[in-house]
Amino acid sequence: MKSSVTDLIDNTVDDPTQPQELILGGQDFTSITETVSDIVLERKTPRAWYIAFTFTAGLTGVLFLMIAWLFIKGVGVWGLNNPVGWGWAIVNFVFWVGIGHAGTLISAILFLLRQKWRTSINRFAEAMTIFAVICAGIFPGIHVGRVWVVYWLFPIPNYHHMWPNFRSPLLWDVFAVGTYATVSLLFWYMGMVPDLATLRDRAKGRIQQVVYGALALGWRGSHRHWHRYEKAYLLLAGLATPLVLSVHSVVSFDFATAQLPGWHTTIFPPYFVAGAVFSGFAMVGTLLIPARQWFGLKHIITVHHLENMNKIILATGSMVGFAYATEFFIAWYGGNPNESFAFVNRAFGPYAWAYWIMVTCNVVTPQLFWFKKVRTNIGIMWVMYIFVNIGMWFERFVITVSSLSRDFLPSSWAYYDPTMVDILTFLGSFGLFFTLVLLFIRFLPMVAMAEVKTVMPIADAHSGERRSVGDYHGDIPRHVREVPDGGGK
Amino acid sequence: MAHHHVPRLEDTKTTLDGLGPRLFAVSALIGVIGLAATFGLGLSQGDGLRHFGFSYLINFAFFLSISLGAMFFMPIMYVTRASWNVVMRRLAEVTAAVMPLLAVLAIPVIIFAGQIYGWADPAVAGSHAMSHKAAYLSKNMFILRWVIYFCIWTGYSWFFWKTSVKQDSSGDVGLTRRLENYSGFALMICALSVAAASFDLLMSINPLWFSTMFGVYYWAGGFVTFWAVMTLFTMGLQNTGRMRGIVTPEHFHDYGKAMFAFTFFWGYIAFSQYMLYWYANIPEETHWFLIRSQNGWGMTGMVIIFATFMLPFAGLISRYAKRSRKMLAFWAFWIIVAQWINLYWVVMPQFSDSFVFSPMDVTAFFGIGGLWLAGITKLAMGNSLVPTGDPRLEESLRFENA
Numbered sequence: 001m002k003s004s005v006t007d008l009i010d011n012t013v014d015d016p017t018q019p020q021e022l023i024l025g026g027q028d029f030t031s032i033t034e035t036v037s038d039i040v041l042e043r044k045t046p047r048a049w050y051i052a053f054t055f056t057a058g059l060t061g062v063l064f065l066m067i068a069w070l071f072i073k074g075v076g077v078w079g080l081n082n083p084v085g086w087g088w089a090i091v092n093f094v095f096w097v098g099i100g101h102a103g104t105l106i107s108a109i110l111f112l113l114r115q116k117w118r119t120s121i122n123r124f125a126e127a128m129t130i131f132a133v134i135c136a137g138i139f140p141g142i143h144v145g146r147v148w149v150v151y152w153l154f155p156i157p158n159y160h161h162m163w164p165n166f167r168s169p170l171l172w173d174v175f176a177v178g179t180y181a182t183v184s185l186l187f188w189y190m191g192m193v194p195d196l197a198t199l200r201d202r203a204k205g206r207i208q209q210v211v212y213g214a215l216a217l218g219w220r221g222s223h224r225h226w227h228r229y230e231k232a233y234l235l236l237a238g239l240a241t242p243l244v245l246s247v248h249s250v251v252s253f254d255f256a257t258a259q260l261p262g263w264h265t266t267i268f269p270p271y272f273v274a275g276a277v278f279s280g281f282a283m284v285g286t287l288l289i290p291a292r293q294w295f296g297l298k299h300i301i302t303v304h305h306l307e308n309m310n311k312i313i314l315a316t317g318s319m320v321g322f323a324y325a326t327e328f329f330i331a332w333y334g335g336n337p338n339e340s341f342a343f344v345n346r347a348f349g350p351y352a353w354a355y356w357i358m359v360t361c362n363v364v365t366p367q368l369f370w371f372k373k374v375r376t377n378i379g380i381m382w383v384m385y386i387f388v389n390i391g392m393w394f395e396r397f398v399i400t401v402s403s404l405s406r407d408f409l410p411s412s413w414a415y416y417d418p419t420m421v422d423i424l425t426f427l428g429s430f431g432l433f434f435t436l437v438l439l440f441i442r443f444l445p446m447v448a449m450a451e452v453k454t455v456m457p458i459a460d461a462h463s464g465e466r467r468s469v470g471d472y473h474g475d476i477p478r479h480v481r482e483v484p485d486g487g488g489k
Numbered sequence: 490m491a492h493h494h495v496p497r498l499e500d501t502k503t504t505l506d507g508l509g510p511r512l513f514a515v516s517a518l519i520g521v522i523g524l525a526a527t528f529g530l531g532l533s534q535g536d537g538l539r540h541f542g543f544s545y546l547i548n549f550a551f552f553l554s555i556s557l558g559a560m561f562f563m564p565i566m567y568v569t570r571a572s573w574n575v576v577m578r579r580l581a582e583v584t585a586a587v588m589p590l591l592a593v594l595a596i597p598v599i600i601f602a603g604q605i606y607g608w609a610d611p612a613v614a615g616s617h618a619m620s621h622k623a624a625y626l627s628k629n630m631f632i633l634r635w636v637i638y639f640c641i642w643t644g645y646s647w648f649f650w651k652t653s654v655k656q657d658s659s660g661d662v663g664l665t666r667r668l669e670n671y672s673g674f675a676l677m678i679c680a681l682s683v684a685a686a687s688f689d690l691l692m693s694i695n696p697l698w699f700s701t702m703f704g705v706y707y708w709a710g711g712f713v714t715f716w717a718v719m720t721l722f723t724m725g726l727q728n729t730g731r732m733r734g735i736v737t738p739e740h741f742h743d744y745g746k747a748m749f750a751f752t753f754f755w756g757y758i759a760f761s762q763y764m765l766y767w768y769a770n771i772p773e774e775t776h777w778f779l780i781r782s783q784n785g786w787g788m789t790g791m792v793i794i795f796a797t798f799m800l801p802f803a804g805l806i807s808r809y810a811k812r813s814r815k816m817l818a819f820w821a822f823w824i825i826v827a828q829w830i831n832l833y834w835v836v837m838p839q840f841s842d843s844f845v846f847s848p849m850d851v852t853a854f855f856g857i858g859g860l861w862l863a864g865i866t867k868l869a870m871g872n873s874l875v876p877t878g879d880p881r882l883e884e885s886l887r888f889e890n891a
Contacts, residue, residue, distance in 0.1 A: 016570070016665045016880040114891065245757055257768040264769050267701035269761040311568075314673070322680055326701045333625075333688070334699040335618050336773065370673065 011304040012376050025299035036447045039295050053438050059431020066425040077421045084404045084416040089143040091396040096136035102280025103129025108240035119451040120301045125284045126188040131436040133181045135429045169253040176250035180243050187236045193219050194450040248276040261342035262403035271323035278316035282388035289382045310375040317366035351402040361391025495887045501733040509870035513863050520859025526852040542601035543840040544849040548857040558715025559585035563649045564672035575885035579876050580722050583868040585646035590864035592639035608696035638686045656878035683708050694839045698777040702762040709758050713751035714828045720744045720821035738812045742890045745811025756798035785844025789834045796827035
C-alpha cells in the first residue's frame with residue numbers, strides 16, 4: 001500500500017508539452033504554511049531529534065576538546081611532517097567550503113535562471129552553506145600556529161604596524177571566504193523574513209512571538225514590503241553569483257599559484273568550482289532525503305526536485321572528470337618530468353588507494369545518473385551522495401598530500417599519516433555541522449514557504465488552459481484528480 | 490502588455506525566400522573575392538605564404554569558434570528543457586550545421602601547417618623538449634585528428650539540425666525527446682573534442698607551451714561571440730521583415746544576459762590563466778605571455794582587457810541596455826570585434842615578435858566569413874527560420890522576462 005500522494009504520482013515524467021507540477025498532493029497556500037510551520041511551532045519535537053542532537057553535540061564537544069588540545073600542545077599533535085606541512089586541516093577547509101557552494105548556486109544562479117524548482121530546496125541549501133562555511137572557517141584559524149594573534153589575518157591597524165601579506169593567496173582566502181559568508185548570511189536571512197513573520201503570526205507562546213517577531217523586522221506583507229523584498233532579492237542574487245565562482249577559485253589559488261607539480265595548473269579555478277558545486281549538491285541531497293521523509297515534506301520536495309539535483313551532480317561530476325583528464329594529458333604534453341611524475345605518482349604511487357577512491361566516487365559512480373531509474377530511486381541516490389561526499393574529500397586529500405609528500409628532492413620524501421587528533425577533529429566538524437542543521441530544522445522554516453507558493457498553479461492569475469483552474473483555496477491539480485483512489489493526504 | 494497579446498507566427502515572414510539566393514550570392518562573392526585578395530596579398534609578401542597562413546588561421550579559428558558555440562548551445566537548451574530560445578533555435582542550428590564547409594575551409598590550415606606550426610619545423614620537432622610528443626604533433630596525426638573532429642562535429646550538428654527540421658512538418662514530440670536523450674552525451678563529446686581541437690589549432694602553434702585552461706578559454710570566447718552573432722542575425726532578419734514580432738525584446742533581453750554572463754566568464758577564464766602563470770613565474774610557461782606583453786603586443790593585450798571584458802561588462806549590465814535594440818546591436822558588434830582581436834593576439838605573436846597588422850588579416854576575415862555566411866544561408870534556405878513543429882514553440886512565443 002502506497003502511503004502518500006507522492007508515491008502515486010510520478011512528476012518526473014518528461015513531457016515537453018506539459019510541464020510537471022512541482023508541488024503535489026492538492027496543496028493550497030494554507031496547507032503549505034501549515035506543513036512547514038507546524039514542524040517548528042506545533043509538532044512535538046521527535047525523540048529521534050533529541051537522540052541525534054545529543055550525539056552531534058557530543059561530537060561537537062570532541063571537536064572543541066581537540067582544538068583545546070591543539071592549542072595546548074601545538075600543531076605537533078597533527079600528523080604533519082616535513083615535507084607534508086599541509087595535512088587534514090587544509091583538506092577539511094577546502095572540503096567544507098566546497099560543500100557550501102550548492103546553497104549559493106541554488107539560491108543565486110538558479111534564481112537568475114528562473115528555475116522554479118529551486119524554491120523547494122533553496123532554504124535548506126542556503127542554511128547548509130552557512131553551516132559548512134562555519135566549519136570551514138575553523139580549520140585555517142586553528143592552523144596558524146600562534147592562534148592568539150589570528151586577528152593579524154585582517155588588515156587592522158595594530159601596535160606592531162604589522163600588515164598581512166597581500167601577495168599571499170591564503171590572505172585572499174580570508175577576504176573571499178569572509179565576503180562569501182557575509183553575503184550568504186544576508187541572503188539567507190533576508191529571504192527568510194516573510195517566513196519568520198508567518199511564524200510570528202502563528203506562534204502561540206510569548207517567547208516565540210517575541211523572538212520571531214524581532215527577527216521578522218516588522219514585516220507585514222504589504223505591497224511595498226514585497227516590492228522592496230524582491231528588488232533586494234534580485235540584487236543579492238546578482239551579487240552572490242560571481243561569489244559562486246570567486247570563492248572556490250581563490251581557494252584553488254592556494255594551490256595553483258605555487259610551483260609544486262600537481263598544484264600548478266591553469267584549469268584549477270573552474271575545476272574547483274565545478275567540484276564544489278558537485279560536492280555541495282551531494283551534501284544537500286544527503287540531508288534532504290531524510291528530512292523530507294521524517295517531516296512529511298515529500299509532496300514539497302518531490303522526486304522531480306531530487307532528479308534535477310542528480311542531473312546537476314552528473315554534469316558537475318563530469319566536469320571534474322574532464323578536468324582530471326585534461327590535467328593528465330597536459331602533464332604528459334607539457335613534457336615537464338616533475339609534472340608527469342606527480343601525476344603518475346598520484347595514480348600509481350603510495351597514495352594510489354586514495355586516488356582510485358577519488359576517481360571511483362567522483363567520476364565513475366556519478367555516471368550511473370545517466371539512468372533515469374537511478375536518478376529517481378531514493379535509496380540508490382542517497383548512497384551515491386555518500387560516495388560523492390567521500391570522493392570529494394579524497395580529491396582534496398590527493399591534491400594536497402600526494403604532491404607534498406613526494407616533492408622535488410627524493411631524499412626528503414615522506415609518507416603522511418594522520419593522528420587520532422586529526423581524525424577526531426574532522427569527525428568533530430561533522431558534529432558541529434549536524435548540530436547546526438538540527439537546530440535549523442527545529443527552530444526555523446525548512447522550506448521557503450513564501451517562495452514555494454509563487455510556483456504553485458494557484459498563484460498564477462493567468463493560468464492558461466494547461467493549468468487546472470480552481471478557486472484560491474481549493475485548487476486541485478489535474479494529476480491528483482485523476483488518481484483513482486483520490487491520492488489522499 | 491505581452492499578457493494580452495501572444496505573438497503569432499502567421500503575422501510575420503518565417504522563410505528566407507527571395508532574400509536567400511541574393512544573400513547567398515553576395516556573401517559567396519565577398520568570400521571568394523576576400524580569399525583571392527588574401528592569397529594575392531600573401532603572395533606579394535614573398536615569405537612563402539607564411540603571413541597568409543597566419544591570417545587565414547586567425548579567421549578560420551574565429552568562425553569555427555562561433556559554429557562550435559552554436560553546437561554547444563543546442564544540447565544545453567534541450568538538456569535544461571529550456572523553452573525561451575525555441576523561436577531563434579533554427580538560426581543556431583544552421584550556424585552549427587555549416588560544419589562540412591568549415592571542414593573544407595580547414596584544408597588550407599593543413600596545407601600551410603608547415604609555415605604556421607612550430608612542431609612542423611624539423612629543428613623544433615627534433616629537439617629534446619619535443620621528443621616525447623613528436624608522434625602526436627606530426628602532420629599525419631594532425632590531419633587524422635582533424636578528420637575525426639569534423640566527422641564528429643558534422644554528424645552531431647546535422648543530427649540536431651535534421652531532426653529539428655523533420656519536426657517542422659510532423660510536430661512529433663518524440664523527436665524532442667530523442668534530442669533531449671542525446672543531449673547530455675553530446676555535451677560531453679563537445680567538451681572533449683573542442684578542448685582537444687583548441688590544443689591542436691591554436692596552442693600547438695607554439696608546441697612548447699601548454700595550459701590546461703586553453704580549451705575552456707577558446708570555447709568561452711567562441712560562445713560569447715556566438716551570442717553576439719545570433720543577435721545580429723536575428724536583428725538583420727527582422728530588418729528585412731522576417732521573424733518580426735516573434736523575437737521580442739523579451740528574447741533579446743536574454744541574448745543580452747547571455748552575452749553579459751559569458752563576457753564575465755571569458756574574463757574570469759582569461760584572468761585565471763594569465764594570473765596563475767604570471768604568479769608562479771616559471772619560464773617554461775611564461776614565455777608565451779612574455780612575447781605577448783612587449784613590442785606592441787602588450788598594448789594589444791591591454792586593449793583586450795578593456796575591449797573584451799571591462800567595457801562590455803559595464804555596458805551590458807543594465808536591463809535598459811539589454812532591452813534597447815540599438816545598444817544591444819552595438820555591443821554585439823563590439824564583442825565580435827573584440828573577440829577577433831583576442832584571437833589575433835593569441836595567434837599573431839607566433840608570426841612576429843613585434844606588432845604587425847596587414848590588410849590580409851581583414852581580407853581573410855571577409856573571405857572566410859563570406860563563405861561561412863553563404864554556407865549558413867544555403868542551409869537556411871529550404872526550411873522555415875523557426876522550428877514550427879517544436880512543442881515548446883508556444884511557450885517560447887509567450888515568453889516574458891520577469
